Amino acid sequence: MKLSHAFRRIGVIFAKEAIDNLRDRRSIFTALTSTLIGPVLLLVMIVIVGRTFNQEGLTTSFRLPVIGAENATSLIAYLEQNGVKIVPGPANPQQAVKNGDEDLVLIIPEEYGEDFSQGLPATIQIVIDTSRQSSQPAIERIRQLLNTYSAQIASLRLLARGISPAVIQPLAVERVDMATPETQALIFLNILPYFVILVVFMGGMYVIIDTTAGERERNSLEPLLINPVPRWEMVIGKLVASWPFAVAALFINLLAFSLAFNYFPLEDYLGVQIQLDVRALTGIFFISLPMIVLASALQMIIATFTRSFKEAQTYVGFLPLIPALPGIGLAFLPIKPSLWTMLIPSFGQQILINQFLRSEPIAWGNVLISTLTTIVLSILLIFVAIRLYSSERILGSAK
């Protein structure tokens, strides 16, 4: 009998907060924009960075500024045979590379011909800037061409002296590159779990702040607390009111990602189309649900002891950065799912989301562990929130 009364009162609080916040443009606006940031940002990144990965452009029109091309006619001829378009180098090659006007400049000094014909190592210089990521493919390509040319000449010189070129090639290294265009493009997917976390935290954020710090700021908390409703029911009602907002945000977010991946012509930029199937999206959706509970409890605690809406907004706004940190690391250091990673709430989920994205086989034990630890931690945090809500200090500065 008692419990049904409790549920009814929680329902009253839930319904009021949900309706109240649905009428709040700010809540709706935040929930919606946060869902679209991820997909839009990812598309922009793919369009801009994707070209760097796309090697096709290089073979067709690869131009190389050369200073002193007349000093090494055979080398220049070799480069031209291999599709390099030789153009005269700039007057100040160092400055040109530094400014980014050129990816690299090849300098062939006057002594080159003399050293070359005497069989001495003939010095040539390439002026590059290794800190510029976009120059890397061009630099890599020209280095390969120069190495091949050098090796060819070396072989010819040995043959002329009656020695087999195999003598100076103790290792024959063969590259077996497993990277398919798909796996290269998947680098972009590494960042997706971070956006999912962001949405999980932002979706219900304003509802939590509005029903806690906002309630206090507009002086409606004290009269509310006089109603015959135990404090724990108030906390639960307010927490649960934020969930539909967060769930809706998550749903829209995944829908937007699915549209971006499945309908945007990614192939033009990445050379391959990434597919996000319904199974992966559904998996990600359900994996993320317990994190909504965790996020709302954390936000509730923070919003309970901040004095104003603004203050709460500031602190709560920083929250998604905490779970995001391991996620950002994940983009660079691939970590295998293991027990300890699953025991860290939000980290385990990010790894699982990654697995869903790559259509890797999912260990359901991992899903269970990460969901359970997240829920247990959430329950502990909800207890803390209820304790805070039950103390006299909840009225704060409101006089």
Added chain:
Amino acid sequence: MIQVEHISKAFGAIQALDDISFQAPNGLITGLLGPNGAGKTTCLRILYTVLKADTGTARVDGFDTRRQILDVQQRIGVLPDSTGLYPRLTARENIRYYGNLHGHRGAPLEAKIDHLIKLLDMQDIADRRTEGFSTGQRVKVAIARALVHDPPNILLDEPTSGLDVMSTRAMRSFIRRLRDEGKCVLFTSHIMQEVAALCEQIIILNKGKVVASGAPEALLTETGRTNLEEAFVAAIGSSEGLE
């Protein structure tokens, strides 16, 4: 019926209430009078359960405000110092929310809300969102939501503060009306005239202590003065804090 017995409350080093005792019977208007900072609001807050007394007990209709919180909350209607409303809800929705929290629903609740809206003469604002309401309009909504569950005990913290002359008069006749219905009305004020105009029983608080109490006439005899204002000054020992 409100009974306060030997209540004390300290905030850190500040003794806000120091061994306070009084009774507020049904069918009477009891005024808690005192200068700013005398402990009036703290006393009410203990009665309406958001603060806990360090020592002593307070009872509402016999229920302990510390241990039988929900029973107490069901029997009190409170106009606290902070009367914040929900700006995105209409006046009627604000009142209905409190009715729902008290477990009332459906037609009886709607009838009660209509009754209060008519009684407080707020038909014109009832279905408007409360954003931008004047102080008088806000107080009306706050009163209506405090009374929506028909409580036998009514606590009002400075009910006329910020109201204009007409609203103040309306508030006074409303308070008298509640008394005539047999309710126990306890209100705080730092304005002598207001207390003189309304109360059958006055409790004068100063620095957390009851310095005088009784019917207005009794206070005059006790202090040997001819009007209440002088009696008040005599009771608190100075005119400090008076307006």
